[in-house]
Amino acid sequence: xxxxxxxxxxxxxxxxxxxxxxxxxxxxxxxxxxxxxxxxxxxxxxxxxxxxxxxxxxxxxxxxxxxxxxxxxxxxxxxxxxxxxxxxxxxxxxxxxxxxxxxxxxxxxxxxxxxxxxxxxxxxxxxxxxxxxxxxxxxxxxxxxxxxxxxxxxxxxxxxxxxxxxxxxxxxxxxxxxxxxxxxxxxxxxxxxxxxxxxxxxxxxxxxxxxxxxxxxxxxxxxxxxxxxxxxxxxxxxxxxxxxxxxxxxxxxxxxxxxxxxxxxxxxxxxxxxxxxxxxxxxxxxxxxxxxxxxxxxxxxx
Numbered sequence: 001x002x003x004x005x006x007x008x009x010x011x012x013x014x015x016x017x018x019x020x021x022x023x024x025x026x027x028x029x030x031x032x033x034x035x036x037x038x039x040x041x042x043x044x045x046x047x048x049x050x051x052x053x054x055x056x057x058x059x060x061x062x063x064x065x066x067x068x069x070x071x072x073x074x075x076x077x078x079x080x081x082x083x084x085x086x087x088x089x090x091x092x093x094x095x096x097x098x099x100x101x102x103x104x105x106x107x108x109x110x111x112x113x114x115x116x117x118x119x120x121x122x123x124x125x126x127x128x129x130x131x132x133x134x135x136x137x138x139x140x141x142x143x144x145x146x147x148x149x150x151x152x153x154x155x156x157x158x159x160x161x162x163x164x165x166x167x168x169x170x171x172x173x174x175x176x177x178x179x180x181x182x183x184x185x186x187x188x189x190x191x192x193x194x195x196x197x198x199x200x201x202x203x204x205x206x207x208x209x210x211x212x213x214x215x216x217x218x219x220x221x222x223x224x225x226x227x228x229x230x231x232x233x234x235x236x237x238x239x240x241x242x243x244x245x246x247x248x249x250x251x252x253x254x255x256x257x258x259x260x261x262x263x264x265x266x267x268x269x270x271x272x273x274x275x276x277x278x279x280x281x282x283x284x285x286x287x288x289x290x291x292x293x294x295x296x297x298x299x300x301x302x
Contacts (some may be wrong), residue, residue: 083122
């Protein structure tokens with residue numbers, strides 16, 4: 001791909017963000033904002049620019065991968081399927097005028113000079129492929145959410161945030177964060193606890209510690225926009241429906257604030273999902289270990 005085409009992709013991404021930012025109708029703004037958050041949830045390992053590129057070109061995308069990756073998974077890209085252009089980083093070693101690799105002294109060793117560039121590559125949506133089914137591809141929606149709270153709790157606490165369940169006298173308050181500590185109303189249903197915990201964890205990541213000065217400048221309403229937007233994306237990842245649209249409609253942000261908050265929200269979503277996946281892996285390992293131990297006991301008893 002030429003640099004002109006790569007630049008065109010970047011320009012289109014910026015244009016799509018600008019279109020959202022310029023949208024002033026509260027309802028439509030909320031719906032478009034939710035679409036961005038769903039994309040953040042589904043493609044949380046991608047950069048913000050590539051998340052926006054996927055949303056702009058294929059709003060319905062559920063899972064994307066390159067041609068060879070799909071092939072390795074036992075699926076093939078349908079003939080004529082249109083690819084989704086994203087940007088991939090490429091490190092290029094620099095050479096001197098004589099064609100030799102340029103090096104520079106670094107302490108007692110030599111280190112080759114290199115420069116980071118981006119090139120356009122194409123990925124394909126799951127819907128544009130056929131072949132073997134993917135195990136664990138979809139997350140079923142959680143209706144009776146009695147198994148997710150311990151998972152999310154472990155993930156949040158792994159981020160060095162203390163979580164306590166306690167009485168909260170204010171009937172309109174379900175929880176609050178205090179910088180390293182989250183309090184949740186002990187009488188909430190399990191599903192509500194998950195939503196509140198993720199919301200307050202977002203406050204912890206976005207609005208305390210070295211982020212406190214920025215948070216103070218944002219003000220209460222914009223802090224709530226960031227926290228509930230983050231919670232919405234993480235809950236989507238877990239397969240849980242949320243009522244974030246009520247928050248997002250009530251706390252409608254300006255185009256300037258949307259553009260300023262996108263990167264911050266994306267980082268918070270990524271941190272929480274990564275922590276959840278680490279704990280999910282640990283839980284699965286424990287289940288397997290317990291099953292092996294139980295099988296050994298049964299074998300000895302036989």
